[in-house]
Amino acid sequence: MATIKDVxxxxxxxxxxxxxxxNKSRPVSEPVRLKVEAAIAQLGYVPSGVARSLKARxxxxxGMLIPNGINPYFAELARGIEDHCERNGFCVxxxxxxxxxxxxxxxLRVLLEKRVDGLIVSSVDGDVGIxxxxxxxxxxxxxxxxxxxxxxxxxxxxxxxxxxxxxxxxLLELGHERIACISGPIATPVADMRLAGYRRAMRDxxxxxxxxxxxxxxxxxxxxxxxxVHLLEDVKPTAIFAGNDVIAIAVLxxxxxxxxxxxxxxxxxxxxDIQISRYVYPALTTVGQSIRQLGETAxxxxxxxxxxxxSLDVRxxxxxxxxVVRESTAAPGLKMPTRSDA
Numbered sequence: 001m002a003t004i005k006d007v008x009x010x011x012x013x014x015x016x017x018x019x020x021x022x023n024k025s026r027p028v029s030e031p032v033r034l035k036v037e038a039a040i041a042q043l044g045y046v047p048s049g050v051a052r053s054l055k056a057r058x059x060x061x062x063g064m065l066i067p068n069g070i071n072p073y074f075a076e077l078a079r080g081i082e083d084h085c086e087r088n089g090f091c092v093x094x095x096x097x098x099x100x101x102x103x104x105x106x107x108l109r110v111l112l113e114k115r116v117d118g119l120i121v122s123s124v125d126g127d128v129g130i131x132x133x134x135x136x137x138x139x140x141x142x143x144x145x146x147x148x149x150x151x152x153x154x155x156x157x158x159x160x161x162x163x164x165x166x167x168x169x170x171l172l173e174l175g176h177e178r179i180a181c182i183s184g185p186i187a188t189p190v191a192d193m194r195l196a197g198y199r200r201a202m203r204d205x206x207x208x209x210x211x212x213x214x215x216x217x218x219x220x221x222x223x224x225x226x227x228x229v230h231l232l233e234d235v236k237p238t239a240i241f242a243g244n245d246v247i248a249i250a251v252l253x254x255x256x257x258x259x260x261x262x263x264x265x266x267x268x269x270x271x272x273d274i275q276i277s278r279y280v281y282p283a284l285t286t287v288g289q290s291i292r293q294l295g296e297t298a299x300x301x302x303x304x305x306x307x308x309x310x311s312l313d314v315r316x317x318x319x320x321x322x323x324v325v326r327e328s329t330a331a332p333g334l335k336m337p338t339r340s341d342a
Contacts, residue, residue: 002043011039062092062302063111065104067124069096071219071246072274073291074122077144080295081120088303090117099124108133118302120144140305144298146190147316154301156294156317160190163287163321164197164241165204167269170285170323171239172205175331176267180213180237182227182247191216194243194271213237217247224250232258238266238332245270245277245286252280252328263330273324282327289321 004022008015013032020026021036028036039045062085066074074096082092093111097104104124111119118140123130134141134151141153148155171179181198184191195214202209212235217227224247231237232254242248248270252262260266262282270277273288301315 002045004045006043007036007039007045010043011035058117059115060090061114061116062090062118062120062299063114063116064092064094064120065097065107065111066094066122067097067099067104068219069098071244072276073244073272076274076291077122077295080292081299083292084296084299085303090303097124101130104130105133112137112139118142118306120298120302122146123148140302140309142298142302142305144294152314154305154315156298156301157319158289158294159318159320160193161197161200163271164194165201166321166323167241167271167287168198168201169204170325170329171241171267171269172201174267174329176239177207178213178237179239179241180215180231180235181241182215182217182224182231182243182251184217184219184243186216191243198241217243219244219246221246221250224248225254228254232260232266239329240266240268242268242270245272245274245284248284248286249277249280252282252284262328264333267329269329278326285326285329286324287321288324289319294319
C-alpha cells in the first residue's frame with residue numbers, strides 16, 4: 001500500500017507539501033497541486049483516516065449498538081440514524097449484539113477504541129454490565145428505545161405503557177373482553193412496560209386480567225408463533241395483543257394454519273408499526289410512531305451533544321404512539337373453531 005512518502009518521492013517534493021495538499025491545511029501552487037494529485041492517482045494512495053482523526057481529534061464516525069439485527073424495527077431505526085448522520089457528514093458503524101450481553105460489552109469496547117465521536121445505544125434488556133460501562137464513558141451518548149436509569153445520557157423512546165394501553169383499549173372498544181397478551185421476555189423492561197399497559201387497560205374496563213391469557217415470549221417470530229399456537233389451541237381468546245409486530249405476524253400465520261379467520265374470529269394488534277405490517281394479509285393493526293423518524297431524532301440529539309458536549313441539559317424524550325387501524329381487528333364475530341371443527 002502506497003504511503004505519503006511514496007507520493008512525495010514520485011512527485012519530487014517533500015511529504016510535508018503532500019500533506020498540505022491532501023489535508024488542505026496550507027495553500028500550494030497550482031503546478032505543485034497537480035503533480036501531487038497525479039502521483040496520488042498513479043499510486044492509488046489513500047490517506048490514513050486514523051492519522052487525520054488524531055490530528056483533528058474527530059473521526060466523523062458514530063457507533064451504534066442494537067440488540068437484534070434480524071428484527072425489522074432495528075433495521076428501520078438504524079436507517080433513520082444513518083440518513084441523518086450521512087446528511088451531516090458522519091458515518092455510522094453498526095454493531096449487532098444478538099441479544100448477547102457479553103457481545104454487546106465487547107462491541108462497546110471496540111467502538112470506544114476506534115475513537116467514535118458519539119454513541120447511540122439500544123441496549124440488550126437486562127444487561128446491567130453495559131449500564132456500568134456507559135456511566136463511565138465520556139463520549140457523547142444517546143440511549144434509544146430503552147432506558148438505562150443509572151446512565152446520565154440523552155434518551156429517546158416510545159411510551160411503551162401508553163402504547164400497550166391504547167392497543168388494548170382499541171380491542172375493548174370493539175367489544176372484546178377475552179383479550180390475550182403475548183408480552184416479551186420475562187423481567188425485561190420493554191416487555192414489563194407493555195404488559196403493564198395491557199393490565200391497566202383491562203382494569204380500567206373493569207376486567208380482571210386472567211393469568212391464562214398472559215404469556216411471555218421472545219421478541220421473535222418463532223417464539224411468537226409457539227405462544228400463539230398455545231393460545232389458539234388451548235385458551236381461545238377472541239383477540240390478541242402482541243408485544244411487537246414480529247410476534248403479531250406470527251400470530252396471523254398460526255391462525256391461518258388453523259382455519260381461524262382474522263378479523264372474523266380473531267382480532268390481532270401488534271406494536272411498533274414496522275414497514276412490513278402494512279403488507280401482510282390482513283394488514284396489521286398496530287401501535288407506533290415513525291421508526292425512521294425516531295432514529296432521525298436520536299441522531300439529531302447526538303450531533304447536538306457532540307457539538308456542545310457540556311452546554312446542554314440531559315434530555316429525555318418520551319414519544320406517545322398512536323393506534324394505526326388496518327384490517328386485522330374488528331368486533332367479535334364468529335365462534336372460534338374447536339379441535340374437531342378445524
